Amino acid sequence: MKKILLFALILNSTFFYAQELRLLRGAITENLIVNDTVNETYSLYLPTSFSVDRAWPLAFVMDLEGKGKAAVAMLMNAAEQEGYVLASSNNISDSLSISQNVLIANRMFNSVFNTVPTAKNRTYTIGFGGGAMFASILPTFINEIKGVISIGASIGNLEILNAKQPFQFVGIVNRSDFNFRSMYDTKQVLNKLKFPNQLLVFDADRNLPEIETVSKAFRMLTLTSMAKGYLVQNDSLIRSSYNDFFVDANANVTNQKPLLATYQMSDMEKIFYPLMKLDSLKESQKTLKRSTSFRQANRSQNSYFLKESFTKEDYSYYLEEDIISYNYANLGWWNYQMQELNKLDRSAILFEKQMSSRLRGYINALISDNIDYLAADREPDLEALNLLYMIKTITDPNEYTSYLKVISTSSKMEDYGTALFYLEELLKNGYTDTQTLYSIEHTALFRIMPEFNEVVEKYLKGARYDVIEQ
Structure with missing residues (x-):
C-alpha cells in the first residue's frame, strides 16, 4: 500500500508532511533521506509554481561524484522555466559498479515517487559527461523512464538497447567537444533502430x-x-x-551555419510531425540542402572528420607505443602535435578550430583513461604512469596536478633532476600554492635541497628553507 503524503503550504514557499519533511519551492531541498533502512540521501528541486493538486514531470539528474545539490543547481533554471521537478542522489559514484549505482538510483526513484505527485509516463533522466552515459543506460533497467537528456556524451552502451523498449534520447553537444563525433554517429545508429532522438548542436x-x-x-x-x-x-x-525553434534555425542560416540549421530542422520535423502540418518546414529544408552554402559546409565538415579520424588513430597508436617502451624521447613529438593544434586554434576556418578543440579533448581523455587503468593495478607501473603525466603536462599545460604527480613520482625514484625541471615548469605556468609544494608526497628529501628552494624563491619569493651560498 502506497504511503500517502500530506502537503500544506507554509509561508507561501515551503511544503511539509506528517513526518516533518519540508520541501522548498523555487529552491533546492538538500539531504532528503531515501528511506529508513539505507544511509542514502538526495537533493530535490520543486518549481515555484509547484502544487500538490496536479502531477508533475520529473527528471532525475545523474552525477557520478555524488554531488546531488551541485548537479541540480546546474539545471534548476531550465527546469523552472519548463515546469520540471529535479532530483539527484548524493550516493551514486564512479567508484561503484553499474549494478550498485542502478540500485541506488532505483531506491531514490521510489522515494521521490512517494513524495512528489508524478505524471505517469513523464519520468526522465539527465546528466553531464559520465553522468549522462549512466543516465542513458537506466531506461533499459527501469521501465518508468521514458526519455534521457544527455549533455556532452553519447549513449553509454548501444548494445543493450531494446527495440521493444524505446525511449526518447535528446543529446546536447558543442561542435568543439570531442564527444561531438560520437554523438553525431550515435544519432545515425538511433535513426536506424527507430529510436526517437534529437541532437541539439551549438557553437x-x-x-x-x-x-x-x-x-x-x-x-x-x-x-x-x-x-x-x-x-x-x-x-x-x-x-x-514551433515558431521559436524555426527562428533559431533561420538565425543559423543567416549566420552562415547551414549545418546547424539542418540539424535543427530535422529535429523539428521529428517533434512536430504528429502535432501539426509541416509544409513550410519541409520546403525550407529542401531549399537549404540545395544551397551552395550547405553543400560547401557539408563537404568541409566531412573532410575535417576524415582528417580528425586519422589524427586520433596516430594519437592512440603512439601513446600505446610510448607506454609499452617508456619512450621519453617521444615527448618532443607530443610537443610538436600540440604546437600544430595551437596553430589551428588561431585559424579563421571554423571547422579547423573545432577539430583542434576536439582533438585536444580526445588526447587528454585518452591519457586520463590510461592513467586510471594503470593506477588501478595492485602494483602500478610507476615509470609508465610518470611518462603519462609528463605527456599530460604537454597536452594540458594548465592542469597542475600532472606536474605535481611527476615531481612526486620522480622524487620517489630519486630522479631529482626531472623533479626539479617539472617544478620549474609548474611555477612558470603560474602555480602559487606554496603550502602544497612543501607537502608533495615522496619529496621530503627533495624539498630541503638548495635547488628546490632556489626555484621556489625565484618564482614565489617564499622558500621555506634558506639557500646558503658557499
Whole structure:
C-alpha cells in the first residue's frame, strides 16, 4: 500500500508532511533521506509554481561524484522555466559498479515517487559527461523512464538497447567537444533502430550549454508527451514552440551555419510531425540542402572528420607505443602535435578550430583513461604512469596536478633532476600554492635541497628553507 503524503503550504514557499519533511519551492531541498533502512540521501528541486493538486514531470539528474545539490543547481533554471521537478542522489559514484549505482538510483526513484505527485509516463533522466552515459543506460533497467537528456556524451552502451523498449534520447553537444563525433554517429545508429532522438548542436567558447538550450531539450520532452497522449495538447504552446525553434534555425542560416540549421530542422520535423502540418518546414529544408552554402559546409565538415579520424588513430597508436617502451624521447613529438593544434586554434576556418578543440579533448581523455587503468593495478607501473603525466603536462599545460604527480613520482625514484625541471615548469605556468609544494608526497628529501628552494624563491619569493651560498 502506497504511503500517502500530506502537503500544506507554509509561508507561501515551503511544503511539509506528517513526518516533518519540508520541501522548498523555487529552491533546492538538500539531504532528503531515501528511506529508513539505507544511509542514502538526495537533493530535490520543486518549481515555484509547484502544487500538490496536479502531477508533475520529473527528471532525475545523474552525477557520478555524488554531488546531488551541485548537479541540480546546474539545471534548476531550465527546469523552472519548463515546469520540471529535479532530483539527484548524493550516493551514486564512479567508484561503484553499474549494478550498485542502478540500485541506488532505483531506491531514490521510489522515494521521490512517494513524495512528489508524478505524471505517469513523464519520468526522465539527465546528466553531464559520465553522468549522462549512466543516465542513458537506466531506461533499459527501469521501465518508468521514458526519455534521457544527455549533455556532452553519447549513449553509454548501444548494445543493450531494446527495440521493444524505446525511449526518447535528446543529446546536447558543442561542435568543439570531442564527444561531438560520437554523438553525431550515435544519432545515425538511433535513426536506424527507430529510436526517437534529437541532437541539439551549438557553437560556443565553452562546452556547457546555455540555459536556453537545456530548456529546449525539456520542451522537446513535453511536446513528445503531447504527441503520445501522455499530456493534453496545448495548441498555443505547440505553435509558440514551433515558431521559436524555426527562428533559431533561420538565425543559423543567416549566420552562415547551414549545418546547424539542418540539424535543427530535422529535429523539428521529428517533434512536430504528429502535432501539426509541416509544409513550410519541409520546403525550407529542401531549399537549404540545395544551397551552395550547405553543400560547401557539408563537404568541409566531412573532410575535417576524415582528417580528425586519422589524427586520433596516430594519437592512440603512439601513446600505446610510448607506454609499452617508456619512450621519453617521444615527448618532443607530443610537443610538436600540440604546437600544430595551437596553430589551428588561431585559424579563421571554423571547422579547423573545432577539430583542434576536439582533438585536444580526445588526447587528454585518452591519457586520463590510461592513467586510471594503470593506477588501478595492485602494483602500478610507476615509470609508465610518470611518462603519462609528463605527456599530460604537454597536452594540458594548465592542469597542475600532472606536474605535481611527476615531481612526486620522480622524487620517489630519486630522479631529482626531472623533479626539479617539472617544478620549474609548474611555477612558470603560474602555480602559487606554496603550502602544497612543501607537502608533495615522496619529496621530503627533495624539498630541503638548495635547488628546490632556489626555484621556489625565484618564482614565489617564499622558500621555506634558506639557500646558503658557499
